[in-house]
């Protein structure tokens with residue numbers, strides 16, 4: 001790599017699905033997949049600006065399309081769903097992935113003119129340990145399917161790497177990538193008002 005190429009920062013982070021609460025009492029998916037990374041990003045933001053050009057890549061999922069954000073429920077229960085069964089937690093995962101997409105959108109708006117750009121990616125469906133906390137029958141069902149059809153972790157890293165390394169992506173800050181190219185996220189994920197509201201609520205919930 002030559003010296004003119006930006007040295008981007010990447011957040012490769014842990015993503016969860018499963019019952020239970022975070023230490024701060026948030027639903028696991030919302031707390032870990034969204035709020036934790038929201039806070040981490042904000043804590044690193046000054047440094048990222050000083051090191052500009054830099055990039056922030058957030059791993060969302062195609063499943064954000066099934067997501068929604070119920071702010072009233074979030075206020076009331078610190079979670080995006082009500083209940084602990086597998087279907088409910090799957091929906092909580094989808095909601096948290098919509099939050100990842102909305103976060104990227106609002107972040108891009110706030111970072112305009114800073115030379116810090118941000119992207120969110122659907123990595124593909126990848127064989128990982130995401131299901132490590134799922135019920136045994138779900139893993140028994142998914143393991144053979146994943147061996148056959150899912151990307152291996154190397155394949156699953158390609159779109160993320162594209163957003164980290166590809167030169168000239170800056171004008172596409174805030175956009176959603178799939179298969180190493182820009183793609184159209186769901187209508188909700190492109191809703192600036194919703195993105196702004198989630199940002200403000202997340203600031204409050206994260207205590208900043």
Ligand SMILES: *[C@@H]1O[C@H](CO)[C@@H](O)[C@H](O)[C@H]1NC(C)=O
Pocket residue numbers: 052113114115
């Ligand atoms: C952004 O990058 C351009 C090109 O390198 C530079 O001219 C400009 O001063 C930078 N802006 C900020 C806010 O760092």
